[in-house]
Amino acid sequence: xxxxxxxxxxxxxxxxxxxxxxxxxxxxxxxxxxxxxxxxxxxxxxxxxxxxxxxxxxxxxxxxxxxxxxxxxxxxxxxxxxxxxxxxxxxxxxxxxxxxxxxxxxxxxxxxxxxxxxxxxxxxxxxxxxxx
Amino acid sequence: xxxxxxxxxxxxxxxxxxxxxxxxxxxxxxxxxxxxxxxxxxxxxxxxxxxxxxxxxxxxxxxxxxxxxxxxxxxxxxxxxxxxxxxxxxxxxxxxxxxxxxxxxxxxxxxxxxxxxxxxxxxxxxxxxxxxxxxxxxxxxxxxxxxxxxxxxxxxxxxxxxxxxxxxxxxxxxxxxxxxxxxxxxxxxxxxxxxxxxxxxxxxxxxxxxxxxxxxxxxxxxxxxxxxxxxxxxxxxxxxxxxxxxxxxxxxxxxxxxxxxxxxxxxxxxxxxxxxxxxxxxxxxxxxxxxxxxxxxxxxxxxxxxxxxxxxxxxxxxxxxxxxxxxxxxxxxxxxxxxxxxxxxxxxxxxxxxxxxxxxxxxxxxxxxx
Numbered sequence: 001x002x003x004x005x006x007x008x009x010x011x012x013x014x015x016x017x018x019x020x021x022x023x024x025x026x027x028x029x030x031x032x033x034x035x036x037x038x039x040x041x042x043x044x045x046x047x048x049x050x051x052x053x054x055x056x057x058x059x060x061x062x063x064x065x066x067x068x069x070x071x072x073x074x075x076x077x078x079x080x081x082x083x084x085x086x087x088x089x090x091x092x093x094x095x096x097x098x099x100x101x102x103x104x105x106x107x108x109x110x111x112x113x114x115x116x117x118x119x120x121x122x123x124x125x126x127x128x129x130x131x132x
Numbered sequence: 133x134x135x136x137x138x139x140x141x142x143x144x145x146x147x148x149x150x151x152x153x154x155x156x157x158x159x160x161x162x163x164x165x166x167x168x169x170x171x172x173x174x175x176x177x178x179x180x181x182x183x184x185x186x187x188x189x190x191x192x193x194x195x196x197x198x199x200x201x202x203x204x205x206x207x208x209x210x211x212x213x214x215x216x217x218x219x220x221x222x223x224x225x226x227x228x229x230x231x232x233x234x235x236x237x238x239x240x241x242x243x244x245x246x247x248x249x250x251x252x253x254x255x256x257x258x259x260x261x262x263x264x265x266x267x268x269x270x271x272x273x274x275x276x277x278x279x280x281x282x283x284x285x286x287x288x289x290x291x292x293x294x295x296x297x298x299x300x301x302x303x304x305x306x307x308x309x310x311x312x313x314x315x316x317x318x319x320x321x322x323x324x325x326x327x328x329x330x331x332x333x334x335x336x337x338x339x340x341x342x343x344x345x346x347x348x349x350x351x352x353x354x355x356x357x358x359x360x361x362x363x364x365x366x367x368x369x370x371x372x373x374x375x376x377x378x379x380x381x382x383x384x385x386x387x388x389x390x391x392x393x394x395x396x397x398x399x400x401x402x403x404x405x406x407x408x409x410x411x412x413x414x415x416x417x418x419x420x421x422x423x424x425x426x427x428x429x430x431x432x433x434x435x436x437x438x439x440x441x442x443x444x445x446x447x448x449x450x451x452x453x454x455x456x457x458x459x460x461x462x463x464x465x466x467x468x469x470x471x472x473x474x475x476x477x478x479x480x481x482x483x484x485x486x487x488x489x490x491x492x493x494x495x496x497x498x499x500x501x502x
Contacts, residue, residue, distance in 0.1 A: 011309040017316035024323065057304075062365065084308055085352070085361045105312050106348045109319030 003120060004031035006049035008040045008066070009082070010059050014105070018053060018112070025113050037061035041069065049077060051100075051116060056083040064097065071098040078119050082108065091126050101125030137162050140247070141181035143172045143198070144212070145191050149235060153185065153212075156240045161247075169193045176201065183247050184209045186229075188220060196220075196227055203228035206258040208250035212238070230254060286471040293359075293401035300358035303351045311351065315344045359404055367396040368403040369430060372439070375411055376428055383418045390429035395437055395494065402472065406439060406490055409465050409476075413441040413488045416461070421445025421486060435494050444485040450478055462488070 005028055007018050015033050022028050032047035034040035037058050044052065052070065056063040067079055080101040081094050091102045100119045103111060107127040115125040140161045144150040145168060154163055164179055166172035169192045175181075184202050186209050188195035195211075202209045208230040213220060221232050230250035233242060318340045325333065355361065363371040369391055376387035397403045410428065417426045423445040430439050466476040474492035 011305075013309055013313040017313050020320055021316060057361070057365075084304060084312065085355070105308075106315065106345065108312070109316050 002027055002029045003050045003116075004029055004048060005116070006031055006040070006044055006047050006052045007033040008035075008037065008052065008058065008063075009033075009055040010035050010057075011055075014055070017108075021109065021112055022116075025116075028113075028116065037063070037066035037069075040066065044070070045074065051078040051080060051119060053080045053082055056081055057085065064094070067094075067097055067099055080115055080119060080125070095124055095126070103127045138182045138247070138251070139164065139179060141166060141172065141175060141179070141184045143167075143169070143184065143190070143195065144187040145189070146187070149187065149212075153238065153243070156238065156243055157247075160244065169195065169198055172198060173201070176205075180205075181207055183207070183251055185212055185243075185247075186210065187212050187214075187235075188224065189214065196224055199224065199227040199229050203254075206254050206261075208254040210246050210250050282471055289405060289468055289471060290399065290401040293404045297359040297364065297400070297404065300355045300361075303355045303358070304361070308348060308351045308355070311344055311348045315341070315348065318344060360407065363403055363407055364400065367394075368407055369394050369396070371403070371407050372410060372428055372430060375407070375414065379414055379418070379426075383415075384424065385414070385418055386425045387414065388425065388427045390427060390431075392429070392431040393437070395430075395432055397437075397494075402492075405468070405472075406492065409469070409490050410439050410441060412461055412465065413490075416488075417441065417443045417445065417486070420448075432494070437492050437494055439490040440487055441489075442485065442487040447480040447482050447484045447486050449482060450480050465490075 005022055007015050007030065009015050009018070012035070015035070019030055019033075022030055031049050032043060034042075034044070037054075038061060040052075054063045054066055058066065063081060063083075067081065070077055070079065079099045080103060081099045082103045082105055084105040094102050101115050101124060103115050103125070104127050111127050115127065118125045138161050140157065140163045142150060142153055142163050143166045144153065147167075150165055150167070154165070157163060164175060164181065166175055169190045184198075184207055186195050186198060188211055199209050199211075209228065211221070211224040211229045211232040212235050213232060214235050224232055230253055231246045233246055318337060321333075322330075322337050322341075360371055360374065362374045372391070373389060376389050379385050379387050397406075414426060414428070417423065421443045423443050425443070427442040428440070429442070430437070432438070462476060462478060469475055469490065469492060472492060474490065477489040477491055478486065479488075480486035
């Protein structure tokens with residue numbers, strides 16, 4: 001059965017990139033996307049996603065706040081946090097708050113599909129790049 | 133009236149004495165006479181004497197009371213007394229009389245001498261007063277300018293921090309996202325092209341990928357240097373934790389943390405500034421102290437916030453370094469902190485480590501609100 005992915009990133013160029021990449025995977029389909037946490041909270045439940053990909057830095061409510069809200073509202077939803085900053089020192093905190101994975105944006109082309117597969121397989125995923 | 137005429141006001145109720153004095157002086161001075169205090173007072177309004185000769189015993193009021201009226205206008209008063217009464221002389225001098233003369237010993241020479249002295253003395257006093265006034269005005273103006281300069285400099289510093297944050301955000305929100313996009317597309321090409329085509333463009337793809345990766349790294353570094361994202365989202369204290377980790381990762385220095393507060397400045401720009409200073413001081417440890425350990429502590433003390441960077445390294449003579457205008461950047465940090473009512477306190481001695489403390493008021497002397 002196809003797994004449903006919901007994308008939240010305030011940058012259109014990134015949402016498009018994720019779409020292109022996810023489409024290559026035969027078992028994944030995109031069930032919705034949003035440019036802000038606020039917009040996502042309006043329709044994410046109706047989209048029935050299995051996994052949500054959240055950009056850490058969103059315009060008003062940030063990714064971590066959204067993670068906490070979703071954790072209460074949709075406890076069975078898988079969450080992959082993506083960050084353009086080097087937030088690797090927050091990874092433990094992010095995973096402790098209920099995320100199933102953390103992916104650095106520059107690793108997304110090579111690791112996104114792998115990260116999603118690992119999460120669906122029941123593992124916690126973490127990509128850690130050292131930005132100088 | 134000829135120019136160099138000296139006008140005297142002679143206040144004297146005794147006709148004989150008045151006549152005697154007039155005779156002694158009329159060859160050289162223009163003399164206006166007043167037999168009573170009342171007449172003298174009306175004369176003050178109409179003439180401006182260069183000097184007053186005053187008999188303190190007058191029929192209407194105590195002559196000494198007239199003295200301050202003249203001295204306030206910088207007109208010298210010479211008191212003439214009938215007898216040598218020390219109390220009267222002391223009183224007269226205390227009230228501002230320039231000199232006194234005993235009537236029984238009056239001579240032309242003594243009078244002329246006393247008058248020219250009195251006029252010269254009061255002139256000097258007047259000049260001193262004018263200069264003091266001028267100095268006071270200049271001091272007030274200097275203080276005002278000083279406040280203005282500090283205000284401008286602090287506004288400039290905050291504006292610089294704001295600009296850094298703005299550039300940092302542009303880098304992150306726009307440039308970096310485009311680079312991520314390029315990276316993703318390059319990856320797609322890599323996946324999509326047929327093996328034959330791939331052989332031809334492989335080198336270009338590898339090159340684009342490498343360049344994009346480098347550009348992402350460069351923008352990330354610049355974003356962080358300009359204004360660490362953690363500072364924007366989590367405040368100064370969290371940013372210092374992050375800084376400690378970065379220093380360990382990138383400069384192999386173990387920074388022990390002693391954080392006793394979670395105070396947050398209302399002004400983000402000021403947080404950035406203090407964070408930069410803390411980072412610069414840690415870099416000093418890396419560059420100069422020759423140690424692998426340092427301690428970063430943050431605490432509140434009354435209405436002040438203290439950020440200390442301490443090491444057990446080689447230290448230095450504080451006098452020497454602090455006097456060098458660019459010594460360790462410490463001087464510049466101190467100057468910029470002063471703009472906000474803060475200061476940098478440095479304790480160090482050769483072979484005895486260094487403790488540099490950024491000490492800033494929690495409520496700013498020159499905040500943005502002003």
